[in-house]
Amino acid sequence: MQYQLIQTQNQLNEFVEQIRNKPILAIDTEFMRRRTLHPEVALIQVYDGEHLALIDPLAELSLFDFWEILRDPTVLKVLHSPSEDIEVFQKYAGFVPMPLFDTQFALQLLGSGNCMGFAHMVKNLLDIEIDKSESRTNWLQRPLTIKQLDYAAADVFHLLPCFDLIIKQINEAEFFDIVINESELVAQKRAYQTPDELLYQDIKNSWQLKPADLAVLRELAAWRRNKAIRKNLALNFVLKEHNLVEIAKRKPSSLNALRSIPEVENIEVNRSGVEILKCIEKAKVVPVSDFPEPLKRLIDFPAYKKVAKDIKQKITKAAKEQGIPEDVLASKKQINQLISWNWKLTPEQRANSPKPDLLNSWRYEYVKDALQEWDV
Incomplete structure (x- = not known):
């Protein structure tokens, strides 16, 4: 596995030219979250299948041209479980790279279980054991050790071949748009700030x-x-x-x-x-x-258990008809989110609040008929 650590502008400019016209990029970030509200970005890993670079954001670099590549809608950005990476990009770059393909969610959509970790995915798909001993390391230290750099590089080096195997199954099932839309939903929710x-x-x-x-x-x-x-x-x-x-x-x-x-x-x-x-x-x-009104829990509503059971049955039916795992189409949390939005918010509050996941995302197309009465 060959890679370069980028700490000068010339190195970054050369790398940007190498990846400029590549249709797919595997991306990861390393960051620290100690006492800060926002994650502190420490490294950005990028692999196009030929060139692998570890970009040091602590160096004095202009990332403008690199950001332009990540903004390009014709370039597919592949990440694994990118929720926190999305937050890193929102804070550090000011945008979220799109379209974004989450290999963890794609596996879940294919029925491979919830929240499969990166090392587990690599073992399952490539039969390779990877060293995760640096997962708790101090990424803000400089210089980074060879062991840290190898660990960071491996995350994107193995991500791309995993994606190659996953994308075949996703395309066969015609689920590609769902994977992309799910990442857009995660980004929307990360960006939303409760008043x-x-x-x-x-x-x-x-x-x-x-x-x-x-x-x-x-x-x-x-x-x-x-x-x-x-x-x-x-x-x-x-x-x-x-x-x-x-x-x-x-x-x-x-x-x-x-x-x-x-x-x-x-x-x-x-x-x-x-x-x-x-x-x-x-x-x-x-x-x-x-004064605020007293707050009610869902279990304080007499009809809650019956209503939640009814929605779950409708979700189960829709999931079977579409060949989508039931827990992907709607988790218990998402069902509760739908009920809370309808029961706890006034019409004015609903108009100024994000819609529940089941009424706002790819899920809506699959459940809108079954949940018509909840789409108020």
């Missing part, structure tokens, strides 16, 4: 709170994310999620009272205590008429 005023609804155990408590939680959840974005800190390094609910319940009015809440750490109070107290005071003057 500040609705963030509190996604906080674990928020359903336990009363309306006055929810008004505090609403302020805290929005403040936490905005600070995380401003400081590029992971959310839980600003304030742990379970502490949000406890603070909203207790509504401390002083730093000492805040410190007395179990599990709230001194470092959280020292860094953000004053801001937290301001959120509480802001929520306290909110009129009762503007």
Whole structure:
């Protein structure tokens, strides 16, 4: 396996010319996610079947021409389980390479099981054991070791022959467009940002709170994310999620009272205590008429179990008719997403929220007749 590490502009320019007219590129990224909100990109691997390069984004490089190739809609970009890679590109490049072929999802679509890891795929399809000992390595260190570079190069070197085997079965089943559309859906969902005023609804155990408590939680959840974005800190390094609910319940009015809440750490109070107290005071003057409504779980709706079972039966029937694995057509989470969207949101909220996966993606074409009553 031959590859080059690209750390100069001349090396990158030469590589771009080598891959410029290639119809298929295998791509991977290495990144670190330590205390930051966004992944820190450390390496971009690219293989066209002939030229394999490891591009060092920490070097002083202009990637404009390389990005243009990844933007080219005539070039198929092949990745394995690219959800986090999509986030890397959204943040670092400002776009997501499309069309994008996810080999992990393609295998799932072909009935090979859920979330097959890269090493498992390579063993299954190529009968090659690959070394995964560097998966937890520090990719931001420089210089990178030969072992790190070999590991990174192997990810795309083996990805392309796996793709060659998978694409034959995908084309025979006429599933190519589904694979491409699924990656587009993942990118859409990664790019969507819940409005500040609705963030509190996604906080674990928020359903336990009363309306006055929810008004505090609403302020805290929005403040936490905005600070995380401003400081590029992971959310839980600003304030742990379970502490949000406890603070909203207790509504401390002083730093000492805040410190007395179990599990709230001194470092959280020292860094953000004053801001937290301001959120509480802001929520306290909110009129009762503007309090959030109590949150309901799906299991709190008497008809939930019967309705979920009915939808699942319809999905099962549609999946069998189309030859698509049932769990690919609709997971339990996606069924719950559909029910929640209909039952929990007002018409105005639905108009301003992303549609559920079952009503927005390739899935809709397969289930629209069976789920007609849910497409409101």
